[in-house]
Amino acid sequence: MIHPLVLLCCRGLVVLLLLLALMAPVLVQWPAVWQWDYLYWKLLPAAAFYLFLCSLFSKIRWGLILLLPFLLLVPQEVFYLYTYQKSTDAHALAIVAETDLAEAAGYLTGIGLLLAALVVGLIALWGYTLRFAWLQKWQWGPGWRPCLWLVFAGLAASTSWHEWQYQQLNKAAERKNPQETVFASRPLPYSYEKFHATYPLNLLVALNEFRVQREATAQVASQMEHFRFGAKQQPELFGRQIYVLVVGETLRPDRLQLNGYARSTTPRLAGTDNLISYPDMISPWAWTRMSVPVILSRKAGTDQRYFPAEASLVTAFKEAGFSTYWLSTQSPLGVHDSSIALHASEADQVQYLNPVGYRQEGFYDEILLPAVERVLAQDEQKQLIVLHTLGSHFSYADRYPKQFDLFTPSGKGQSISMHDSSARQLLNNAYDNSVAYTDFVLFNLINQLKQTEASSALLFVSDHGENIFDGQCGKSGHGHNTEFDYRVAALLWFSEALKAQQPQKTQLAQSRRQQPLMTTQVFDTLLDLANLSYPEQQLQQSWVNPLWQPGPRVLQQGINFDTAKRDPVCKELSAVF
Template identity: 45%
Template sequence: MMVAKRIDLAAVALLVLLVILPNLVWWYRAGWVEAGQAGLLPAILIVFFLLALVPRFWVAACVLLPFLILSPLESLYIGAYGRPSTQHVAAILAETSYSEVANFLSGKLLSVLLGLCVSMAASILVIRRLYLSKLCFPLRIRALILVGGASAFVMVGGAEAWYGQFDIARANVMGSGDTFLERRSSPAAEVFQDSYPIGVPLRLRKFFAERQIMRDLEAKLASFHFGAAQQPSRQAREVYVLVIGETGRPDRWELNGYSRPTNPELRGEPDVVSFRNMTTPWAWTSMSVPAILTRKPAGDGRFFFPEKSLITAFREAGFRTYWLSTQSPLGEHDSSIALHAHEADVVRFLNPADYKASGLHDGVLLSAMSDVLARNEPKQLIVLHTLGGHFNYADRYPREFERFTPAMGSGIAVNFSRKDKLVMNNAYDNSVLYTDHVLAGAIKQLQQADLMASLLYIADHGEVLYDGDCSENGHGYNTVFDFRTASIWWASPKYKEAFPDFLNAARSRRDAPLATYNVFYSMLDLAGIRIPDFDSSKSLFNSQWRAYPRPTQAGVDFDDSIEDGACRTLKPRPR
């Protein structure tokens, strides 16, 4: 009898272990403060709540069966990327073809299959044993667990309802009724969302809600047309590449006079033109990237502008269009961008992890771009959306690019405070070095293809890096570092031969007051695409270009402001 009792208890222990395994892996990777409290404690609460909710443990085990089987997959994901999966993973799977999934699993397939087989066998054995034993909690313990669990859920639900009022208020502040703001979760709800298994249905719910929003927005724009055409149509094969960078400070580029060798490869390209005075009106990716892709006015506070992007203009003009990204296909920071990404003929989100984890580096975009060029289509637009220098900076480059040391990610404990300024700055410079490598790699592909081509790179916004005596790090502080962005342009020999005036114009505007709103018209101008109300004065390659005011999200004109304090915050000039 005693042996049977021990086997029964071992079956319960194995059940709990299988369910909370992903949280244990996360705890091992990230430590108790981040993973233990956020993942492990809610997981244990959920398991014991389910065991107490039904009369017999085996019924709860049947309810948990899908999570028992998926547990090894989530554990492998956390082991690879250091964080639990999110709705990003569901979106990636929805966007990804079978061949891409197979490619991602290459080298991991044996581990995945082995883990699934072990978890299925263990789950069946556990359920069978619990069914035969008819184990359940004593009535008093069961009541305590149910009351405690229900109280926790009520507290989380109340916090969620209270927190949601801030979203409504913020949406009202942001502008008109068609402003979109994702329904954020409260900090309490985020605890459950990161935990396994309860987080899985929460993430799926979030994914389906965000996808429906995207579909509604796409339906609203379905009838929009630019009436674009290439004038005149060109006979040679032509490819235009737009690289949207992330968190790119121009003063950290060697091309712009930085003392460190952060651009060793681009420095060797004589026809690369760096625009040293480019700015963005927004220091948030969700607002700044649409300002690059569309005709959205700089001061427009809507998350979604009721027009399509330059991608649709290229499609109307007969181009095959591609969106290749290492960022996310959905989410608070990404939905306003993904709306335009899906205007492309081919959309590929290549990174299985979001920006919160290390994931894959931007170099994967080069392989995808090579595949596109190999299609030999006569007219192509390729948009590469990179992670660039997005925090955590050390996650943005392979270790062989850790040239500036000591840096984050080298086994150094970092508290992300001012005392870590050196290692954070070194890591950021290493991310610039890797961006240099990726851009040079894209240029080399275009050179080897020997076609009429150009590449325009522009970062979405800058970054504060504890500059001088500034006590801030990140972006969104309305400083001069937030709004200055890195940008370069390169053209192939065939393109320069056909359009020498464009190269001369670009060189003459290295230090001109440019802004991200120039990109829409400049990209169309490069390809000779015209729309009925094309504004030549906003194309930096056009002889009719002229300088315009450069407003920022703080309501301050970048060129008519003063820099205040240690962080050089932009403020209106006194009158």
């Protein structure tokens, strides 16, 4: 017979373990140095949320039942925090919604059984506590619930006050930049910024963000659903055809060894036959969410609309009988991604392969290689594969594995601000390492295409450039309206089989390597290279066509890139009057 006191202690220990388990995702974020923000925005809100659920009913057992879903997700949340140093967010939810995780290189590889065991243990803890609460008829004493509700009301009022202040700042920012759409300015509640790492509130915030952005993109997608180019392949090319468009990230042309850079950043591509580098390619935008749609579609460089008005080259290739694929290491939604995800959704098959997007180290771009191999193994006669990579997105040192830490010191494994000018050397070394890693990924993609012996081509275009404290300039990142913002790396490779079928086009591609090009020409160039035509085709936009004509390269704000004035320090552009 167990002594009642011992039994009570055991039951108390079980309840304590259950409470610690519920709070585990917050407790593992305990700061090394005490911060009141941690108490105010993490510990208290998490505890208050659980208490609120339990106080909804006079009998505590019903509150315990409401806690079960959050308890079951604790192991996954802790795993996510330890593995990716971030909480579950809308990106993670979108990955689950958009992609088969088994094909996404094993998001839970090696820890599935451990998570399952933890879930079983937590269910046992919860079941024992629930049974005890049921048998003992646990319930709130008189006056407890109203007191708790007053506390919750105070916390809600405090959060609402912060929310109001934030919205006033947001409105002021919108007035300064009226071109920025409501969606693009991320009209999410202030709680997103404060509760995004507070379990389980982060789940509710993430679900809301996911819902808002999915509804916004779905509405636009429905408007584009019936859009048609009327594209056909005329004349048809014989044999198997594969076209790969790689949308790069933040890659500058002057950092390629191929273009004369002193460092060995592209040693593999430098020895690749039929590879052309275009050192004078520019993008009209320095923001991913606006620059990538310009690459993919006929959207003008000066078009300020966030969402596209028509479909992309993915749809054009589909109309011509191509199987289409979109593989990405970026995010399926978000302020920087939703306009791009609309075009991704046009593809027959879509996979997002990186559980954390660009915010943490996550998976590297080479995860795309086995994914492409699976696509090529399907042996379809006509394939278009679009790859959206992380490339050289900041933090640069997060974009490559340790074996590519070639130029040191690079600060890999450290937290470095891109705005810290004292970290100039670290940032530049890490950036060059990321370029060398892109060289590795592109080289292997080309080898995969070579092995198919198909008529194939790979076109790589970066979305925008980057400032990295160049010369005496104190600017870093992008969006500063400098020459470095708009110059982008661009490469074209084609197979011997395509060269034999398209001798004039491949010769023109070679002859125009030094010409002034713009990413607005990618749409018509790629279609023309594949012999795709459509009623409104503009062959003067295709640099592989005899009709191509160089024209004024006008940036998003209306400035002509080639005639603009440049300040002597940062090369910031301004119109000539």
